[in-house]
Amino acid sequence: MQTFEQQKEFGLFINNQTKMTEQKINILDKYSLQPIAQVARAGKEDVEEAVRGAQEAFKTPLSPYERYQILQKAAAKLREQQEGFANLLVKEVGKPINESMGEVFRSALTLEIAAEEGKRVAGEGVPIEAAPGSENRRAYTVRKPVGVIAAITPFNVPLNLVCHKIGPALASGNSVVLKPSDATPLVALKLAEILKEAGLPTGKLQVLTGHGAEIGNWLLENNKVNMFTFTGSTSVGKYIKEHAGLRKVALELGNNSATIVHHDTDVQAAAKAVALKSFNNAGQVCISVQRVFVHRSVHDEFVQHLKKATESIQVGDPGKETTDVGPMISEDAAQRVEDWVAEAVHEGAKIQVGGQRKEAVFYPTVLTNVTETMRVSYDEIFGPVVCVEAYTGTEESIQKVNNSDYGLQAGIFTNDLNFALQAAEEIEVGGVIINDTPGYRVDHMPYGGVKNSGTGKEGPKYAIEEMTEEKLIVWNR
Numbered sequence: 351m352q353t354f355e356q357q358k359e360f361g362l363f364i365n366n367q368t369k370m371t372e373q374k375i376n377i378l379d380k381y382s383l384q385p386i387a388q389v390a391r392a393g394k395e396d397v398e399e400a401v402r403g404a405q406e407a408f409k410t411p412l413s414p415y416e417r418y419q420i421l422q423k424a425a426a427k428l429r430e431q432q433e434g435f436a437n438l439l440v441k442e443v444g445k446p447i448n449e450s451m452g453e454v455f456r457s458a459l460t461l462e463i464a465a466e467e468g469k470r471v472a473g474e475g476v477p478i479e480a481a482p483g484s485e486n487r488r489a490y491t492v493r494k495p496v497g498v499i500a501a502i503t504p505f506n507v508p509l510n511l512v513c514h515k516i517g518p519a520l521a522s523g524n525s526v527v528l529k530p531s532d533a534t535p536l537v538a539l540k541l542a543e544i545l546k547e548a549g550l551p552t553g554k555l556q557v558l559t560g561h562g563a564e565i566g567n568w569l570l571e572n573n574k575v576n577m578f579t580f581t582g583s584t585s586v587g588k589y590i591k592e593h594a595g596l597r598k599v600a601l602e603l604g605n606n607s608a609t610i611v612h613h614d615t616d617v618q619a620a621a622k623a624v625a626l627k628s629f630n631n632a633g634q635v636c637i638s639v640q641r642v643f644v645h646r647s648v649h650d651e652f653v654q655h656l657k658k659a660t661e662s663i664q665v666g667d668p669g670k671e672t673t674d675v676g677p678m679i680s681e682d683a684a685q686r687v688e689d690w691v692a693e694a695v696h697e698g699a700k701i702q703v704g705g706q707r708k709e710a711v712f713y714p715t716v717l718t719n720v721t722e723t724m725r726v727s728y729d730e731i732f733g734p735v736v737c738v739e740a741y742t743g744t745e746e747s748i749q750k751v752n753n754s755d756y757g758l759q760a761g762i763f764t765n766d767l768n769f770a771l772q773a774a775e776e777i778e779v780g781g782v783i784i785n786d787t788p789g790y791r792v793d794h795m796p797y798g799g800v801k802n803s804g805t806g807k808e809g810p811k812y813a814i815e816e817m818t819e820e821k822l823i824v825w826n827r
């Protein structure tokens with residue numbers, strides 16, 4: 351029997367079985383741009399079969415402890431197979447091997463956190479008797495799984511962000527129909543196999559590969575789907591929200607993450623932290639640092655340190671342990687970033703380092719003299735580009751951060767406690783990271799944005815709250 355790595359054709363994962371389709375999609379190695387596999391392209395009938403199977407599976411609930419055991423076993427298998435999963439991420443995403451190993455490590459953690467939280471899905475006692483006339487009544491709430499959850503995920507973190515959806519969904523008793531990214535579906539199929547090996551019953555998890563818009567619409571049209579949890583671009587998130595009707599929708603969307611660097615901080619350390627989180631995963635991270643607002647008195651010093659840190663970054667083959675930054679997800683994506691940088695330069699921005707492209711590789715780029723009217727600043731570039739702008743007053747820095755349609759996370763480097771807490775209060779985002787960049791995330795924290803960055807929170811404890819309904823029960827004794 352072929353190993354997963356030896357396989358060249360992958361079917362849909364429906365009712366714990368592999369289902370091939372006539373039409374297929376090529377999956378490329380993102381560095382060599384050569385095909386590495388073909389995956390099935392789901393049709394409407396496949397989507398309907400997957401949703402039916404998920405609904406049937408939902409009718410046969412597992413106990414919380416059974417769900418805990420399955421997720422823990424799957425996490426253990428992820429750890430055992432860390433290298434295999436990481437090598438797949440290197441090929442499928444173009445993510446450097448060290449970063450890919452880190453994603454697999456975090457994915458196992460996410461499943462373990464979900465397993466634990468699945469044992470704590472509970473409502474609360476309600477002091478109903480406190481109401482005059484209700485002295486003889488008692489009340490409490492319980493949390494019930496919503497049912498069939500459609501989970502749609504992006505290309506950039508295709509293992510851990512899938513675990514952030516299927517982990518809490520399964521832990522809280524739901525069934526999941528997963529649609530991974532068209533560009534990076536293989537690692538989700540590999541994860542489904544280890545959940546099956548871990549004992550996940552038929553139909554609890556279905557994986558539909560194929561074109562997002564096609565499958566997305568068939569899922570939106572299917573009234574057996576009880577909830578949508580989407581991670582991806584703001585435009586697609588808005589579409590899903592507009593077409594989901596009254597069903598629950600959780601949205602983890604785009605961002606143009608900002609960082610304030612005040613004059614009283616260690617400017618060199620801040621520059622190194624910014625470089626690290628501006629260019630990891632080739633800047634294809636929703637909380638990648640994109641806008642840096644630096645106090646005018648330390649702007650030039652910061653730029654010099656940032657240039658030096660950026661010039662030391664190793665760019666190239668993601669399969670090499672010495673590589674810090676590999677290719678973007680496609681040559682088209684790298685071309686788009688190149689066009690945006692050229693437009694910014696035309697409008698007055700200055701390239702301090704970078705700006706070159708070779709096929710799907712765009713070199714880490716630092717822009718100065720950037721203004722808020724440039725697309726590289728106001729829109730989500732989702733590439734290895736960071737924009738530096740000076741500010742004078744603390745109020746001005748907060749205003750610049752808030753001058754955005756997005757609001758996922760922001761960072762501030764300062765030793766001024768009053769400024770830090772004022773920024774934490776006034777910056778319009780889902781999370782403020784003091785003395786680090788917005789790129790900070792650990793998998794059990796509440797994570798999610800405001801404005802065009804989405805609605806709802808992830809992190810297993812918080813995702814479970816979104817994936818369950820709280821039911822009130824009142825007893826008239």
Ligand SMILES: NC(=O)c1ccc[n+]([C@@H]2O[C@H](COP(=O)([O-])OP(=O)(O)OC[C@H]3O[C@@H](n4cnc5c(N)ncnc54)[C@H](O)[C@@H]3O)[C@@H](O)[C@H]2O)c1
Pocket residue numbers: 502503504505506507511529530531532561562563564565566567581582583584586587589590602603604605635636730732758803804
């Ligand atoms: N907030 C977060 O936690 C978070 C995390 C990662 C990525 N993102 C965001 O994701 C984006 C990059 O990922 P991407 O390029 O894969 O995003 P995308 O929106 O292009 O695709 C995301 C998923 O949606 C599917 N899709 C595409 N069109 C659809 C449609 N009409 N209906 C239903 N599904 C559809 C895709 O196939 C993919 O599986 C960036 O904006 C980034 O900020 C956000």
Ligand SMILES: O=C[C@H](O)CS(=O)(=O)O
Pocket residue numbers: 506507510634635636637790791
């Ligand atoms: O791309 C956005 C991700 O949510 C960031 S992380 O990989 O979860 O830290």
